[in-house]
Amino acid sequence: MMPPTPTPLIAVIGSLNVDTIYRVPHFPEVGATVAAMDVQRRFGGKGANQALAASRQGAQVSFIGSVGNDGEGTSYLDYLTAHGLNLSGALVLDGVETGAACITVTPTGENTIICAPGANGYLTAEHVFAQSELLDAADVLLCQFETPVESVVWALQRASELGKTTILNPSPQNTEFPWGQVSLDFLIVNEHEAAALFGYFVQDTNEAPQLRGQMADLGVSTLIITRGSDPTLVFAAHQAFKVPPPAVDVVDTTGAGDAFAGAFAVHWARTHNLLTSIRKANIAGALTTERLGAQDALPTLEEVEGFGPKVVPVSFEVGALVTEED
Numbered sequence: 104m105m106p107p108t109p110t111p112l113i114a115v116i117g118s119l120n121v122d123t124i125y126r127v128p129h130f131p132e133v134g135a136t137v138a139a140m141d142v143q144r145r146f147g148g149k150g151a152n153q154a155l156a157a158s159r160q161g162a163q164v165s166f167i168g169s170v171g172n173d174g175e176g177t178s179y180l181d182y183l184t185a186h187g188l189n190l191s192g193a194l195v196l197d198g199v200e201t202g203a204a205c206i207t208v209t210p211t212g213e214n215t216i217i218c219a220p221g222a223n224g225y226l227t228a229e230h231v232f233a234q235s236e237l238l239d240a241a242d243v244l245l246c247q248f249e250t251p252v253e254s255v256v257w258a259l260q261r262a263s264e265l266g267k268t269t270i271l272n273p274s275p276q277n278t279e280f281p282w283g284q285v286s287l288d289f290l291i292v293n294e295h296e297a298a299a300l301f302g303y304f305v306q307d308t309n310e311a312p313q314l315r316g317q318m319a320d321l322g323v324s325t326l327i328i329t330r331g332s333d334p335t336l337v338f339a340a341h342q343a344f345k346v347p348p349p350a351v352d353v354v355d356t357t358g359a360g361d362a363f364a365g366a367f368a369v370h371w372a373r374t375h376n377l378l379t380s381i382r383k384a385n386i387a388g389a390l391t392t393e394r395l396g397a398q399d400a401l402p403t404l405e406e407v408e409g410f411g412p413k414v415v416p417v418s419f420e421v422g423a424l425v426t427e428e429d
Contacts, residue, residue: 104266104267104268104288105242105243105266105267105268105372106375107372107373107374107375108242108372108373109373110161110162110163110373111162111163111242111243111368111369111372111373112162112163112164112165112240112241112242112243113154113157113162113163113164113165113241113242113243113244113245113365113368113369113372114164114165114166114167114237114238114240114241114243114244114245114258114262115150115153115154115157115164115165115166115167115244115245115246115365116150116166116167116168116226116231116244116245116246116250116254116255116258117148117149117150117151117153117154117166117167117168117245117246117247117249117250118148118149118150118151118168118202118218118220118223118247118249118250119146119148119150119151119168119169119170119176119179119201119202119222119223120146120147120148120151120201120202120203120204120218120221120223120249121144121145121146121147121175121179121201121202121203121204122144122145122146122147122148122203122204122205122206122357122396122397123142123143123144123203123204123205123206124142124143124144124145124206124207124208124357124395124396125139125141125142125205125206125207125208126139126140126141126142126207126208126209126210126395127139127140127207127208127209128140128209128210129209130207130209130213130215139207143395143396145396145397145398145399146179146182146183146397146398147204147206147357147358147396147397147398148168148202148204148223148249149247149249149272149274149361150166150168150223150247150249150250151166151168151179151183151398152358152361152362152365152397152398152401153245153247153272153361153364153365153368154166154183154188154245154365155183155186155188155365155398155401156361156362156364156365156366156387156401157245157365157366157368157369158186158187158188158365159365159401159402159403159404160365160366160369160370160383160387160403160404160407161369161373161404162368162369162372163189164187164188164189165188165189165191165192165237165240165241166183166188166189166190166192166193167192167193167226167230167231167234167237167258168192168193168194168223168226168250169193169194169195169196169222169223169225169226169230169250170193170194170195170196170201170202170222171195171196171197171198171199171200171201171221171222172195172196172197172198172199173200173201175201176195176201176222177195179201180193180195189237191234191237192234192237194222194225194226194230196222196225199221199222199225200219200221200222201221201222202218202219202220202221202222202223202249203218203219203221204216204217204218204219205217206357208355208357208395211353212353212354212355212356212392213356214355214356214357216357218249218275220249223249223250224250224251225251226250226251226254227251227253227254228251228253228254228256228257230254231254231257231258232257235261238258238261238262238265238267239265241262241267242267242268242372243267243268243269243270243368243369243371243372244258244259244262244267244268244269244270245270245272245364245365245368246258246259246269246270246271246272247271247272247273247274247364248272248273248274248275248276248277248280249274249275252277252279252280255271255280256280256281256284256285259271259285259286259287260285260286263285263286268288268289268368268371268372269285269286269287269288269289270287270288270289270290270291270364270367270368270371271287271289271290271291272291272292272360272361272364273290273292273296273300274292274293274296274360276296276299282320282321282322283320283321283322284322285322286322286324287321287322287323287324288324288325289323289324289325289326289327289367289371290318290321290323290325290326290327291327291329291360291363291364291367292326292327292328292329293328293329293330293331293360294328294329294330294331294333297326297328300321301314301317305328305336307336307345308336308338308343308344308345311338311343314326314338315338315340318338324339324340325337325338325339325340325377326338326339327367327381329360329363329388331356332348332350332353333347334346334347334348335347335348335381335384335385337377337381339377342377344378346378346381346382346385347385348385348386348388348389349385349386349389349410349411350389351389351390351392351393352393353392353393354392354393354394354395355392355394355395355396355400356392357396357397357400358391358396358397358398358400358401359388359389359391359392360388361391361397361401362384362387362388362390362391362400362401362402363384363385363387363388364384365387365401366383366384366386366387366388366407367380367381367383367384370383370384383407383408386402386407386410387401387402387407390402390406390407390410
């Protein structure tokens with residue numbers, strides 16, 4: 104694993120979508136129609152969201168992804184370039200539409216998302232291989248599952264061989280991923296993804312002994328489970344703890360998980376302090392929910408660093424030693 108660095112270089116492989124966001128009074132039932140209170144179009148996609156989240160936390164970010172050779176794809180790349188991302192690894196494809204997503208958001212901030220992968224589905228392992236220099240230069244590799252699994256697997260394996268920190272946010276679920284054959288330093292999942300992966304809902308740190316065996320089978324060194332407003336659960340080789348996120352007025356939960364993942368990647372690369380990195384990521388995720396949308400809602404480093412008093416972990420696994428300085 105790479106040593107801490109003040110200005111981390113993060114490589115992100117992932118998706119770029121154009122989101123259409125409908126604010127609705129409630130989710131429609133089967134066969135029903137619901138009138139939206141308003142509709143907006145914004146840039147999104149888990150990969151680009153996490154890349155921009157990392158950039159706003161002060162990292163240098165290289166992004167590898169693909170868009171269609173259409174107006175939306177061109178505008179998207181221009182937008183990310185203007186926000187400081189290195190897009191030398193971006194692929195522009197003829198005859199393919201840029202990825203798209205339809206998002207519904209209720210007044211309580213809950214959301215549903217439907218994605219059409221478009222160009223994201225054409226990001227091949229061969230293209231990622233052609234961008235090896237970006238992976239070789241990075242301190243951390245951050246991946247998700249909105250691009251073909253072959254490209255994700257190849258990148259994670261190469262990064263692991265080079266001693267880079269590898270972080271996977273396996274969303275949406277993909278049964279084709281070869282768990283146990285790829286070494287993962289960090290696995291970031293929400294509580295529902297964790298339940299699908301481990302077979303039950305993980306609720307507390309006292310489940311660490313059972314989880315560690317499953318983590319080893321999956322090739323995971325450290326497991327991080329985000330749970331909305333409930334404490335984030337962290338399971339590592341010799342410690343397990345939970346950290347409550349700050350209380351905020353939730354407007355829209357879209358992008359909160361991406362803000363968490365991007366922020367965690369940066370703060371871990373900067374400090375190698377697991378507890379501090381989780382705290383910062385919790386704040387980033389919480390702040391994102393106070394605003395509508397994904398990328399427009401992502402907080403800056405100044406907002407995260409300046410957010411209120413420190414959040415104190417609720418409890419640690421018996422026998423685990425974790426302090427403020429660890």
